[in-house]
Amino acid sequence: MEFRIESYTGNILNKTKNHLYIEPCKELKHVVAHYTITFQNSENPISEGSVLNLIPDVSGCFVFRFLDEFIVSVWGPTTKVVTVKNDLNLVGSKFFVEFLPGGLYQVLGVDISKTVDKKYELQDFNQELFDEINNRIQSMDSFDEIIKMVNKLLTREMKKNKIEKSIGIWIENIARENLNVSAKDIADSLGFSERQITRYFNRYVGLGVKKYSKIVHLNKAIEEFNSIKFTQIANNHEYFDQAHFNHVFKEICGKSPSHYLENMSDFYNEIYKF
Structure with a gap:
């Protein structure tokens, strides 16, 4: 075939x-x-x-x-x-x-x-x-x-597998708007418990709000690698400083941002998912 x-x-x-x-x-x-x-x-x-x-x-x-x-x-x-x-x-x-x-x-x-x-x-x-x-x-x-x-x-x-509408909106907004939120923030806005929010996110997305937001943030930051300096990227995406950004990047990607930038042909990033 x-x-x-x-x-x-x-x-x-x-x-x-x-x-x-x-x-x-x-x-x-x-x-x-x-x-x-x-x-x-x-x-x-x-x-x-x-x-x-x-x-x-x-x-x-x-x-x-x-x-x-x-x-x-x-x-x-x-x-x-x-x-x-x-x-x-x-x-x-x-x-x-x-x-x-x-x-x-x-x-x-x-x-x-x-x-x-x-x-x-x-x-x-x-x-x-x-x-x-x-x-x-x-x-x-x-x-x-x-x-x-x-x-x-x-x-x-x-049509067989509906997501709780209010949770679906938060999942979408975090990805689209690059929101830095916690389970407590979402729980307070919806009148749910933090435990309920965490359970919904784990079932629908696969992980909790904090980890989900962290990886979305990182993907958004990577999109800017060719255009601005790491210090500006860190500032744009609400990392404490460049050292914090470097730490999060290495935690998730296993390499430093500078290594990624020098070897971009070895990496593949799904820019259309966020």
Whole structure:
């Protein structure tokens, strides 16, 4: 089974040397950040044995691999750097469903805290959904058809797993507005207990408010690495000072900000998730 990048003819968000970014349908805008198609590119040589260090995104994704056996892997939200083989020019196209924070819960309906920093297969959670995707995809020959199918099926599944509306708004606002809040702040605003807020966030996002906010903050800061100095980044994102920013960056990414900046080609950051 093989799907070529040329089989996608719809609108795109962006295109890089090995990635095509695509918007989901409007019904999924609060669940899916975007779809990604990766493809081979002979004009972008990749050294043998090279790896990609994936920046934590607290979101999760589905990965469709079109091998002899069709596979849909499920990655839970990540809270630390994940190192994977850079196989962009070694394998055919892959298709990714990149969720927004809380989106994985709305499709799977499981306690997301149990999936954090782990990889599964879709059958581990929903055998019927995997079988339906697998059966339908056998008669397809284009990414246009795949995206149409995925839009329809994820919209259906989303309707089965509702998030408490007020909590969903906070999850979305923290990511969109880069808010620095605590479980107590949210509890006070909603009239819930801190324990309830923590339970909701763990179930829907996979981690508590503090850790979630910290990783969102870090992703927002990384977006500015090429344009301003670290001291200004620290100030923009309400770190105490540059030393505090360096400490948080190393805690989550395992490397210093300067190492990241000097070796950016070895890292991959999902800029469309926040």
